[in-house]
Amino acid sequence: xxxxxxxxxxxxxxxxxxxxxxxxxxxxxxxxxxxxxxxxxxxxxxxxxxxxxxxxxxxxxxxxxxxxxxxxxxxxxxxxxxxxxxxxxxxxxxxxxxxxxxxxxxxxxxxxxxxxxxxxxxxxxxxxxxxxxxxxxxxxxxxxxxxxxxxxxxxxxxxxxxxxxxxxxxxxxxxxxxxxxxx
Numbered sequence: 460x461x462x463x464x465x466x467x468x469x470x471x472x473x474x475x476x477x478x479x480x481x482x483x484x485x486x487x488x489x490x491x492x493x494x495x496x497x498x499x500x501x502x503x504x505x506x507x508x509x510x511x512x513x514x515x516x517x518x519x520x521x522x523x524x525x526x527x528x529x530x531x532x533x534x535x536x537x538x539x540x541x542x543x544x545x546x547x548x549x550x551x552x553x554x555x556x557x558x559x560x561x562x563x564x565x566x567x568x569x570x571x572x573x574x575x576x577x578x579x580x581x582x583x584x585x586x587x588x589x590x591x592x593x594x595x596x597x598x599x600x601x602x603x604x605x606x607x608x609x610x611x612x613x614x615x616x617x618x619x620x621x622x623x624x625x626x627x628x629x630x631x632x633x634x635x636x637x638x639x640x641x642x
Contacts, residue, residue: 529580552632
């Protein structure tokens, strides 16, 4: 299941942070989406890169246009994306008996790494979610080997709930309540 469904009017007005704008995807973002999905660096912990030729054929003119997906825009250019989806019931890791928790996901282009953009964008998206779905817990799952993602989870206020094996690697599963401090 993707997206958060009809939780609020979508897309919301662009969300402005100190340096970024979180907005709905546009046609001008297509090249950046293809770069994200074909980059060996970006896809190290996400199942590996997809072939660029395949993506050129498959990615629609306006990629990623769905409720819950924000483009992180720096000075008019996409540098990454933040997604809030429902965690699929059949996957391991849940904090509710009926599953379906909001799950945070994000990817950023390598040239944007190490500058705090992911924390800034994720915190803004989490703030938006806390406003439209007060009290909604948010989960995050990442490979324990992904040290950058583990640090980001801690900075965003996620606390460990479980570890399990999935996709051939140990996964860290954490939760953040809307009461958690934002960065």
